[in-house]
């Protein structure tokens with residue numbers, strides 16, 4: 001398999017500030033990934049604030065409350081803009097790598113009582129089908145060698161370290177808990193070893209989106 005290449009970039013003004021959007025592609029499979037970059041991050045002596053964010057169409061764009069993804073995306077971009085420098089890799093691995101249609105199938109099984117892991121397994125997938133190695137290649141293409149990684153997922157840190165990216169710090173990203181995703185976050189903490197501060201049904205104070213009561217089902 002070929003290695004991913006940086007193919008194009010442009011300015012991207014966002015509600016969080018002005019980013020560069022950088023496009024990456026595998027020459028053979030045409031599989032695409034994106035990074036949002038703020039400031040001069042290449043060959044920096046200082047560690048770069050960074051987030052690897054796997055695609056979640058429902059959370060990132062459709063305002064779903066079933067997960068914490070959209071809240072994490074917004075919080076990460078906000079933190080990068082506050083520092084004025086950083087990288088968000090938008091890792092195009094929808095549904096932990098099973099794709100949007102299979103994620104809907106998994107949601108349907110979750111409607112019937114399965115948790116997020118059981119649903120993946122029932123569909124014949126691993127609990128997590130993602131490969132984070134491509135994110136290390138993207139950091140390398142951007143000249144980023146040392147990061148402060150915004151994540152609760154130990155696997156992302158492990159893969160970066162093994163691929164030679166120096167993760168000098170993990171910055172927790174506990175935002176967006178609500179009554180619809182409490183069980184999902186609980187399952188990730190218990191079954192996938194994620195570092196999640198489990199707050200029961202209490203909304204986290206640092207989440208600008210969770211101050212208001214979510215309507216009952």
Ligand SMILES: Nc1nc2c(ncn2[C@@H]2O[C@H](COP(=O)(O)OP(=O)(O)OP(=O)(O)O)[C@@H](O)[C@H]2O)c(=O)[nH]1
Nearest residue numbers: 052053054055056067093094095096116151152153
């Ligand atoms: N299969 C499946 N995927 C889900 C479900 N809910 C969310 N996802 C996907 O889970 C992934 C979450 O991505 P991230 O937020 O980057 O990763 P994470 O493993 O939670 O790690 P951190 O957020 O960094 O702590 C995305 O690809 C979502 O589309 C679900 O119930 N089933």
